Amino acid sequence: MNKLIFRNIRDFDLTHIFECGQCFRWIPADDGSGDYIGAAGSYAARISFAPDHPHGGAGDECTGTLTIEATGGDEDFWYDYFDLGTDYKAIKNELAANDPDILPALEYGYGIRILNQDLFETIISFIISQNNNIPRIRKNIESICSVYGKPIGEAFGREWYAFPEPDALAAAEVDDLMGLRLGYRAGYIKAAGERFTNCPAPGCREEILSYLGIGPKVANCIMLFGLRCTEAFPIDTWVKHIMNDMYGFDEKDVRGMADFASEKFASYAGYAQQYLFFFYRDNGK
């Protein structure tokens, strides 16, 4: 177990980061501390963030200390995972300048950061996410980790397993995956393991779209969360509601929404999607 400390971190909030829809293996510690416990790739960790000025107001002007207690991963790994090298204040300023309507969402989710997640983990996680709900997505992912992932060991009061390697899922029996309640996604998961094992890692949207069970929405999630393509703008049912409510788009006009995001937010469209998604879903609109 190693302990890492990052000081003077800005634009950072654990709830915003872990509840904005980009990841599924992190949950709040049950001691009311505000910490999160979970896993990234092959490492389990407990994450703590302490603002330097707890009652400093807007939040995004404050600095804080990020503490990571992990079963593995060096400073570079976690620095990259939490995207600590990116200036989110600058991103928010740019988004607000191009679209004042987005300001409330930027202020509400001021501590959002887009995690730099493992590509294969992102592919499988978002295949599972289709036509599904978050509690079941979490459960499904933990199931495949515990059956097909390498044991990490005991930490934070439970046993942990790494996210499965591609070849482990490629070798899985579809019936066994069905037994984990993955439903019709079972075949997609095995096929994705086979594709990823036998081909170079996907480098473009067209190739990702050619995976069985990956359509436009899931592909954009993978581009954004697994390949750092910040211009990707995943349009799910929530975003359709948002685009209708904020900008008047017909909810069927996905093409119009995508073109709008591309023009309005350009290379920051992925960030805009995260701020808007978190703001709307958290406020139950």
Add this chain to the structure above:
DNA sequence: CGGCAGGCGGTTA
């Protein structure tokens, strides 16, 4: 019980 949840594949007009 039908409806639905962070869609997709397949078929049809």
Add this chain to the structure above:
DNA sequence: TAACCGCCTGCC
């Protein structure tokens, strides 16, 4: 290419 439909599952 747009409009439907069925789909594993679990929860309401």
